[in-house]
Amino acid sequence: MLNILKNILYKNTKISFTDSGKGTAIVFLHGFLENKKMWKDYVSFFSNEYRIITIDLLGHGESDCLGYVHAMEDNANAVHEVLEYLNIEKAIVVGHSMGGYVGLAFAELYPENIQKLVLLNSTSREDTAEKKLNRTRAIKTVKQNYVNFVSLAIGNLFSENNRTRLTDEIEKVKDQALKTPLQGIVASLEGMKIRKDREFLLRENLFPVLLILGKKDPVLNYEESISQIEDTTAELVSFEDGHMSQIENKEELKVVLLDFFK
DSSP states (O other), rough: OOOOOEEEEEEEEHHHHHHHHSSSSSEEOOTTTTTGGGHHHHHHHHTTTTTEEEETTTTTSSOOOOOOOOHHHHHHHHHHHHHHTOOOOOOOEEETHHHHHHHHHHHHHHHEEEEEEEEEOOOOSSSOOOOOOOHHHHHEEEEEOOHHHHHHHHHTSSSSTTHHHHHHHHHHHHHTTTTOOOOHHHHHHHHHHHOOOHHHHHHHSOOEEEEEEEETOOOSSSHHHHHHHHTTSEEEEEEOSOOHHHHHHHHHHHHHHHHHOO
């Protein structure tokens, strides 16, 4: 069971998180348009053996907006504030998509506090010029039609065959996504657009890294994503589905994570 919801202030901004279980600390960071509730099944599964912390990133879930740009570094600093508050010196970080960008920023800023890193449907590379342009377009689109943008954005994260198979799950994700304030969406898009390339962190081999990818990910090109861990000690696990491995491949993912945590 989840512990009572907790909040701290980072730069006068409320950061919401949960803290459950005992043992090695594992921090779960959600992606864009998601929130800490997405990890509910994982908290139940892992908190018997580990201390599980789930955090709402800036402008998502029950955490407030900090400004007009939520840089990955700001999110990483907020994560660090939570860990300091909880007196946690080292943690394993699991980041889904944007959460992976935050996990990498955290690893660069606080290398002494990271034990292992899981990049779940995420990348260490910065946005290409095309992706930056797409984020600028997305900002314009969401300001014009918020509901339509969110609905399309969520549906497009799943592999095509799962868009009919997982209809109920997709609707639940959309419901949560529609609770994300417009400012939180825009500030995160701006933050992802300007994030720096952190592929060097994978090449330095300072801590164990697990890269988990979907072969039919509509967001991340599978072959390009694999190339970032060539000649590194990072492990790779590939699933046959899309960008939402925590839903599309839930049971397999639990087993993979359990093995990596040990």
